Amino acid sequence: MGKFRFTALLVLAWLAIGQPARALPANQDKSGALTKQQSLSTRVVAYKLEAKLDVAKKTITASEILTYHNLTGQPQQTFPFHLYLNAFQPHSTFAEEAEREDSSFEWTPEKHGSITVERIVVAGMGDLTGRMQFVQPDDDNAADHTVMQVTLPEPVPPGADVQFTVTFVDKLPQVVARTGYLRDFFMVGQWFPKVGVWWKGAWNCHQFHFNTEFFADFGTFDAKLTVPKNEIVGAVGDVVSTVGNTDGTKTVEFRAEDVHDFAWTASPSFQVVEDSWTGGAGPVKIRMLISPGSVSSSARYLTALKGSLRHFDAWIGPYPYNQITLVDPPHGGLMAGGMEYPTLFTADTFWYMPKGVLLPEIVVAHEFGHEYFYGMVATNEFEEAWLDEGITSYMEAKVMDALYGKEQSILNFRFATLGELEDHRVGLLSSGYLHSTDTDPLSRPGWRFFDDTAYGSVNYGKPVLMLATLEKIIGEETMRRALHTYFLRYRFTHPTREDFLKTVEEVSGHDLRWYFSQAVYGTNILDYRILDARSDPLSSSDGGKKDSTGGRQLFRTFVAVQRKGDFVFPVDLKVTFSDGSIAMEHWDGQDRWIRYQYDRPAELVSAEIDPEHKVLLDVNLYNNSYMVPEDRQAIQKISNIWTFVTEWLGQLLAWLT
Amino acid sequence: MAELKPKTFLAGARLVWRQQRALWLIYAANLVLASVATRDPLARTAAILNHSLAGWRLVHGFDLGAYVELQLHPSMPFNGGRPVMVYSAMLFAIFLLFVTGGLLTAYYQDRRLSPGPFFAACGEYFWRLLRLMIYFTVALVPIGILAAVAGALFKKIDRESISPFPSWYFLALAAAIIAALLLSARLWFDLAELLAVADGEDSMRRTLGRAAKLLRGNFLALFWLYLRISLIGWIGFWLGLYVWMEHLRPEATTQAVLMSQALIVFWLATRLWQRASGALWLRQFEPQLNSQAPGVPAQPPAPPSTSLEPAPN
Numbered sequence A: 001m002g003k004f005r006f007t008a009l010l011v012l013a014w015l016a017i018g019q020p021a022r023a024l025p026a027n028q029d030k031s032g033a034l035t036k037q038q039s040l041s042t043r044v045v046a047y048k049l050e051a052k053l054d055v056a057k058k059t060i061t062a063s064e065i066l067t068y069h070n071l072t073g074q075p076q077q078t079f080p081f082h083l084y085l086n087a088f089q090p091h092s093t094f095a096e097e098a099e100r101e102d103s104s105f106e107w108t109p110e111k112h113g114s115i116t117v118e119r120i121v122v123a124g125m126g127d128l129t130g131r132m133q134f135v136q137p138d139d140d141n142a143a144d145h146t147v148m149q150v151t152l153p154e155p156v157p158p159g160a161d162v163q164f165t166v167t168f169v170d171k172l173p174q175v176v177a178r179t180g181y182l183r184d185f186f187m188v189g190q191w192f193p194k195v196g197v198w199w200k201g202a203w204n205c206h207q208f209h210f211n212t213e214f215f216a217d218f219g220t221f222d223a224k225l226t227v228p229k230n231e232i233v234g235a236v237g238d239v240v241s242t243v244g245n246t247d248g249t250k251t252v253e254f255r256a257e258d259v260h261d262f263a264w265t266a267s268p269s270f271q272v273v274e275d276s277w278t279g280g281a282g283p284v285k286i287r288m289l290i291s292p293g294s295v296s297s298s299a300r301y302l303t304a305l306k307g308s309l310r311h312f313d314a315w316i317g318p319y320p321y322n323q324i325t326l327v328d329p330p331h332g333g334l335m336a337g338g339m340e341y342p343t344l345f346t347a348d349t350f351w352y353m354p355k356g357v358l359l360p361e362i363v364v365a366h367e368f369g370h371e372y373f374y375g376m377v378a379t380n381e382f383e384e385a386w387l388d389e390g391i392t393s394y395m396e397a398k399v400m401d402a403l404y405g406k407e408q409s410i411l412n413f414r415f416a417t418l419g420e421l422e423d424h425r426v427g428l429l430s431s432g433y434l435h436s437t438d439t440d441p442l443s444r445p446g447w448r449f450f451d452d453t454a455y456g457s458v459n460y461g462k463p464v465l466m467l468a469t470l471e472k473i474i475g476e477e478t479m480r481r482a483l484h485t486y487f488l489r490y491r492f493t494h495p496t497r498e499d500f501l502k503t504v505e506e507v508s509g510h511d512l513r514w515y516f517s518q519a520v521y522g523t524n525i526l527d528y529r530i531l532d533a534r535s536d537p538l539s540s541s542d543g544g545k546k547d548s549t550g551g552r553q554l555f556r557t558f559v560a561v562q563r564k565g566d567f568v569f570p571v572d573l574k575v576t577f578s579d580g581s582i583a584m585e586h587w588d589g590q591d592r593w594i595r596y597q598y599d600r601p602a603e604l605v606s607a608e609i610d611p612e613h614k615v616l617l618d619v620n621l622y623n624n625s626y627m628v629p630e631d632r633q634a635i636q637k638i639s640n641i642w643t644f645v646t647e648w649l650g651q652l653l654a655w656l657t
Numbered sequence B: 001m002a003e004l005k006p007k008t009f010l011a012g013a014r015l016v017w018r019q020q021r022a023l024w025l026i027y028a029a030n031l032v033l034a035s036v037a038t039r040d041p042l043a044r045t046a047a048i049l050n051h052s053l054a055g056w057r058l059v060h061g062f063d064l065g066a067y068v069e070l071q072l073h074p075s076m077p078f079n080g081g082r083p084v085m086v087y088s089a090m091l092f093a094i095f096l097l098f099v100t101g102g103l104l105t106a107y108y109q110d111r112r113l114s115p116g117p118f119f120a121a122c123g124e125y126f127w128r129l130l131r132l133m134i135y136f137t138v139a140l141v142p143i144g145i146l147a148a149v150a151g152a153l154f155k156k157i158d159r160e161s162i163s164p165f166p167s168w169y170f171l172a173l174a175a176a177i178i179a180a181l182l183l184s185a186r187l188w189f190d191l192a193e194l195l196a197v198a199d200g201e202d203s204m205r206r207t208l209g210r211a212a213k214l215l216r217g218n219f220l221a222l223f224w225l226y227l228r229i230s231l232i233g234w235i236g237f238w239l240g241l242y243v244w245m246e247h248l249r250p251e252a253t254t255q256a257v258l259m260s261q262a263l264i265v266f267w268l269a270t271r272l273w274q275r276a277s278g279a280l281w282l283r284q285f286e287p288q289l290n291s292q293a294p295g296v297p298a299q300p301p302a303p304p305s306t307s308l309e310p311a312p313n
Helices: A002-017 A093-101 A293-313 A359-372 A387-402 A420-426 A451-473 A476-490 A497-508 A512-520 A631-656 B008-018 B022-048 B052-059 B064-072 B079-111 B115-160 B167-197 B204-217 B219-247 B255-291
Strands: A045-054 A059-069 A076-082 A115-121 A132-136 A147-156 A161-171 A180-182 A187-188 A198-199 A201-205 A219-228 A232-235 A238-244 A247-260 A263-269 A271-279 A282-290 A321-329 A339-341 A345-346 A526-539 A557-562 A573-579 A581-588 A593-600 A604-609 A625-627
Touching: A002 B204, A045 A187, A059 A238, A076 A161, A076 A201, A115 A147, A132 A198, A147 A161, A219 A232, A219 A263, A232 A247, A232 A321, A238 A604, A263 A345, A271 A293, A282 A293, A293 A321, A293 A359, A293 A387, A293 A476, A293 A604, A321 A359, A339 A359, A345 A359, A359 A387, A387 A420, A387 A451, A387 A497, A420 A451, A420 B064, A451 A476, A451 A497, A451 A512, A526 A604, A526 A625, A526 B255, A573 A593, A581 A593, A625 B052, A631 B022, A631 B052, A631 B079, A631 B255, B008 B022, B008 B219, B008 B255, B022 B052, B022 B064, B022 B079, B022 B255, B064 B079, B079 B255, B115 B167, B115 B204, B167 B204, B167 B219, B167 B255, B204 B219, B219 B255
Parallel strands: A045 A219, A282 A321, A321 A345
Antiparallel strands: A045 A059, A059 A161, A076 A147, A115 A161, A132 A147, A180 A187, A187 A263, A198 A201, A219 A247, A232 A263, A238 A247, A271 A282, A339 A345, A526 A557, A557 A593, A573 A581, A573 A604, A604 A625
16 A cells, blocks of 8 residues: 555646657757757858959959868868859850850850869868869760869768868859859859768769759858948848948858858849738848839739748748848849759849739749758759749749739739740740650750750659649648658758658558659650540430430440550540430550440430649640530631731731832 | 812822722622632631541630741741742732822822723833832832841940930931931822823933922922821721730631721722822822923813712713
8 A cells, every 4th residue: 555655646736737849850940840949950051251352353352261071971182162153254165055046156255264273272182273173074064164073082981070271252244044243243053162972972073064953962151252332232141240341342251051052142122111920930121122114013022922821831831041132133134033952042023024924923923932952952953954943833823813813813914814824834934844855754854955955844844743643642731741751851951852752652651653754753744635526316326215204315425535745644534415414434554545435315416534633744635625516706716816916917018008 | 389188188098999800809809819819828728627526726806826836837838838828918009100100190180081091001011110119119228228237236336325215216316317318209100100100201210300390399299298197097007906816806707807807998098098188189280280291181170070970980
C-alpha cells in the first residue's frame, strides 16, 4: 500500500509539472515557420563586398572577401568562379548563342560588359593572381571567359575554411540580359566573382549561356555600396547603415543571410513606396522602387505582391525573410525587368498599361514565386531550369487565377479574355507550350535546347500544363501538399528533379513513373481525337431490332477514339444521346484506337474526350469532341471578324486612290 | 478666294444621300471581294470548328487563347490565307479607282447617271486617275521621310529622357503634323481628280498645278472641311467599335454582323462625303475653270440642291 501510495504521488507530481513538449528542430516552430535563432541554411559561403559605382564611366571598382567553408567532404585545391559579366563580349559563348538565335543581333559597344579580376590573394597562400585561368567546361570556346578557376598551392582540408580576397573592376553594359545601366538607372546583378557549387561529387560551374541562369551556394553577404549621395539604393537583404562621405558619395551597407546571391540597384529617380504584410513567419517589410512614369502601376504591383505573399504563405510555406524589394525598371529597360534575386525582384510595366492587361501582376506573381523556387529551393538553373521556372510558372498561374479569375487572369476585356493556363499553352504573353512540343525533354540542360523558343516552351509552358494535368490526376489538395512538403523538405538546399518527382509520388501515394517518364524525360506528344462518331438507324433487315417498348426506332451508334500521339494517358469519354442519356467510358489509351458501340432508341448528339478538361497537355483540344448537328455560331463569329477586317483593309488601301 | 458656303459641309452629306446608289455599289464590291477572299480559309476553319465543342470558347465570350490555338492548328490555313485577304484589299482599291470617274461625274453634275453613262465615265477617266494615283504615291515619299525622321527622333528622346512622357508628347505632335500633311496631300489630289473630270484635261501635271493653285488660295477653308469629315469618320468608327466590343453580347452574332457592316458603310460614306463636298465646292469655280481649260465646252451647272431629292437630269 505504501508503495502504491508513493507511486501515485509520483504520478500526480508528474502530471502537475506537465509533460515536456516534443522537441522541434531548433529553428522551426509548430507551424513549420522558421525562427531566426539559428541560420536557415548550411552557410557554405560568406561574402564581404565593397563596391564603388562610377556613374559616369558605368564601372564598379570593388573588392570581395570570400570565406569558403569546405563542406564537400574532400580536400579541395581548385576553385572555379563565375565571372558572368564577361558574357557581354563579342565572342563569348553567350554572344555566339545570341547571334545564332538572331543573326541581326549586334554587339554594339554600349552593350559590352566585363569583369576584370585584378588580384586574387588567398589567406595563408599569398597572391595567386598568376594561377588564374579561364576554363570552358561546356564547350571549347576559348574566347569565353565566364568561368575562371584558381588552383591553390595546397589543398584545403575538408571542414576547413579558405579565404579569398579578390579585387576586380566591372564594366557594366547598357541593360542586356538582366544587368546593366539605362540613363540614370543601374541594375547590378551577377557582378562579383561567384564560387561554383560542389554538387553531386564535383564542381558545378557552367559557362554563362544565352538560355541559362544561375546556381550558387547559400551563405551570408555583407555589402558596402558607395554611390553618389542622390542615388536611391535597393539590394538583397537589410540596410545596416547609411554613411555620408566627404566626396559627395554615401556608403550604404547591407546584410543578407541565408541567400545565395547579392544584387543591387541604384537610381536617383526612383520613387519609394513602402508597405508591410504579416505572414506565418512574422512581418515583412515591402519596399517598392518605382521608376518615373510607372507610379500608376504601384497599386497594382502592391495588390499582386500582397496576394502572392498571402497565397504562397498559405499554400507552400512561410516566407522567412523580413523584407522584400520590388524594383520597377525605367521605360526602355525591359531587359532588366522580370528577374529574381533572393528578397529582391524586378517587375515590368508601361505607363499606358491598360487595366485589362494584367502584365504587371503576372510579373509580380511570377518573380515573387521565385523567392520560393530558386531563392529558397535553390535548384540548378543551368541543368534543370524547369524546376524553378516551371514550378514557379505553375504557382504563378494558381495565384493569378485565385486573385483575378481563371478565365481572365491575363487579359480581361469584355470583348476578349485570356487565362493563365491558356496563355501557357499558346504563348501570347509567355512562352507557350504549343510552340515547341517535341524538340526537347524537360530533363535537358538549359544550353542544349534546340533554340530559345524551345527553351521557353519546354521550361515554362510545358511544366505548367504538366503540373496542371498532374494536379488533375492526384487532386488539387494533394498537389498542394506535395509542393508544401517539397518546399519544407528542400528549402535552403539544392534538390534535383528526382527529389521533386519522388516527393510528389510519396505524398500522393501513387506510382507516377508512367507519367513522368513521358512528360519529364520524354518528348511524347499527347493528342487524342474522336476518329468516328455516328448513328446508323437499325432497320428490320438487321434482325428486326426495334425497341420492344412501343416500336421506337433503334440506332446503332459508333464512337471511336484514337491516340494520335505517342503519349499514353488514360482518358474519359462522354457520349451524349438525343434522349438526354449519357454514356461515360474510361479508356487506358494503351492501344492506338478503341471503338464503342451503343444500340439505343436515340441518336448521337456529341462525343467528348476528357469532358472535365483534365488533360491539359493535349496538343489539340479541337479534335477532342464531335457534335453531330453542326454548330455554326463560332464560324459565323469568325467570318464576321475576318470579313470586316478585310473590308476595312480595302478601304484603307483605297485611300491611296 | 472662293467662299466656302456654310452649307457645303451639310450639302455634301445630302449629295451622298441623293447619289446613294454609288455608295451601295462600292460597298457591295467591298463586301463581295472580302467574302470571296475569306471563303476558302473560312471553309477550312469551319471543318475544325463546326463539329467541335471547343468552339464554344469563341462564342460565349471570346477566349483569345482558343483563337490563337486555332491559328496554331496544323491544318489552319490562316497564315496561308493572309495574302489572299491583302490581294482582295488591293483589288478593291483598284475597283474604287475605276469607279471614281463615274462617281465624281455624278457628284459634280449632281445628277443620277444610268449604268451606261456611269461606267462610260468610269472608263473615260480611269487612266487619268491612275496617273494621278501614281503621282500621289510619289507625293507621299517626302511625308514618309518626315515620318521616319520623326520616328528616329522619338526613339532618341525616349532613350535620353528620364521620364517616358516627353517622347510620347513629341510622338503625338509629330503624328498630328503628319496626319495634317497626309490630309492636305489627299485634299490636293482629290481636287486634281475633280478637275480632271470637270475639265476633261488630259495632262495630269497641269491639272495638279491648277489644283495646287486652287488649294493654296483656299487652303484653310478646304482643310477644315476635310478635317471635320475625317474627325466624324474616325470618332464615329471608334465609337461604333466600342459599342460592338463592349456592349453587344458575345453570342449576338447577328447584331455583330449588322454593327460591323454599318461601320464599314459609315466609314465609306464619310470618304464619299469628302468627295461630294469637294465637288460642290469646285462647282463655284466653273466659269473660271471653263475659261482656263482649252476646248472644253461649258457645262451649265446644276442648281445647288438642299433637298434630298436628286437634281433633274
